[in-house]
Amino acid sequence: MFSSATKVKGQGVGSAYEELISLLKTHFPDEFKISINKYGRSEISHYHTIDPQFYLSTFMPGRGRKIGYVHFLPETIEGSLKIPQPFRGIFYKYIIAFYKRMDHIVVVNPTFIPKLTAYGIPEEKISYIPNFVHKSEFYEMSSEKKQALRRQMHIEQDKFVILGIGQVQERKGVKDFIKLAKNNPDLHFIWAGGFSFGRMTDGYADLKKVVDNPPANLKFTGIIDRSELVNYYNVANLFLLPSYNELFPMSVLEAFSCGTPVLLRDLDLYHAIIEGYYAPAKDVSEMQAQISYLTKNTDALKTLHEKSNEASAQYSEEHLANIWHGFYMCQAREG
Numbered sequence: 001m002f003s004s005a006t007k008v009k010g011q012g013v014g015s016a017y018e019e020l021i022s023l024l025k026t027h028f029p030d031e032f033k034i035s036i037n038k039y040g041r042s043e044i045s046h047y048h049t050i051d052p053q054f055y056l057s058t059f060m061p062g063r064g065r066k067i068g069y070v071h072f073l074p075e076t077i078e079g080s081l082k083i084p085q086p087f088r089g090i091f092y093k094y095i096i097a098f099y100k101r102m103d104h105i106v107v108v109n110p111t112f113i114p115k116l117t118a119y120g121i122p123e124e125k126i127s128y129i130p131n132f133v134h135k136s137e138f139y140e141m142s143s144e145k146k147q148a149l150r151r152q153m154h155i156e157q158d159k160f161v162i163l164g165i166g167q168v169q170e171r172k173g174v175k176d177f178i179k180l181a182k183n184n185p186d187l188h189f190i191w192a193g194g195f196s197f198g199r200m201t202d203g204y205a206d207l208k209k210v211v212d213n214p215p216a217n218l219k220f221t222g223i224i225d226r227s228e229l230v231n232y233y234n235v236a237n238l239f240l241l242p243s244y245n246e247l248f249p250m251s252v253l254e255a256f257s258c259g260t261p262v263l264l265r266d267l268d269l270y271h272a273i274i275e276g277y278y279a280p281a282k283d284v285s286e287m288q289a290q291i292s293y294l295t296k297n298t299d300a301l302k303t304l305h306e307k308s309n310e311a312s313a314q315y316s317e318e319h320l321a322n323i324w325h326g327f328y329m330c331q332a333r334e335g
Contacts (some may be wrong), residue, residue, distance in 0.1 A: 173242030
């Protein structure tokens with residue numbers, strides 16, 4: 001395994017990487033010998049990030065079958081990072097050059113397949129394997145535990161809590177989240193996440209002003225350890241992710257796993273993977289309409305809770321363990 005994803009906290013890429021490592025070590029300790037960022041001879045080299053030193057290693061002997069994990073494309077970086085020209089163009093070309101060095105590619109969303117083929121990567125070299133989360137880490141707590149957490153976080157027991165999670169950046173739709181908080185002063189909003197890339201973050205200057213002086217009913221936690229997120233999902237009545245662009249966000253799977261009702265900006269990419277499991281909204285006006293409806297309709301909120309549990313079963317650790325085992329065995333045979 002090759003990855004530097006855990007060096008930058010608050011990234012879904014790092015979470016997905018850690019989940020896979022844990023899954024393989026838990027389910028197949030005697031079948032797969034895993035080394036991290038080691039350049040010794042191997043049957044499979046799985047690249048989770050596109051570091052230059054990893055790219056150079058693809059030209060070394062003994063790498064075996066080279067597998068690339070596609071967490072982003074050039075177009076998905078827009079709205080996340082501010083990269084000036086000509087460096088942006090060079091970086092985008094490098095991304096595709098890295099993927100083309102791979103013998104096979106794994107995507108976390110099937111909508112990426114035609115986009116990669118448009119860059120000249122053959123479709124037969126691409127496999128779709130969704131993300132997943134461990135139920136032991138993200139789970140629904142008892143009512144008593146949820147109440148205790150609210151007391152600990154100084155949240156009123158009857159207060160309706162809306163949670164957003166992810167990096168604070170334009171692409172995540174944080175400005176819409178802020179607008180909704182301002183429009184709903186009687187509700188409590190929490191955004192768990194921060195500026196993982198500092199001043200390089202797209203929209204940093206404007207967003208930093210609000211993060212430093214948020215509305216009274218909105219709390220920005222800053223970057224927190226992933227192990228703490230389960231507490232936030234369990235105090236929330238509704239999880240809201242207003243992103244303009246995503247791959248397969250780990251936060252949505254975490255919310256599902258905790259049984260938290262989910263409201264999403266209705267992106268096309270969600271239709272192929274989780275359609276029917278969440279409340280959709282095409283823009284901030286529809287998000288407001290959904291919030292107004294769900295805060296008054298407990299039956300609708302209960303239905304979304306049940307949908308989250310169904311989605312959690314669909315993307316369970318056990319199901320994905322079998323998929324990854326079959327994939328690696330097949331790649332080893334081809335290598």
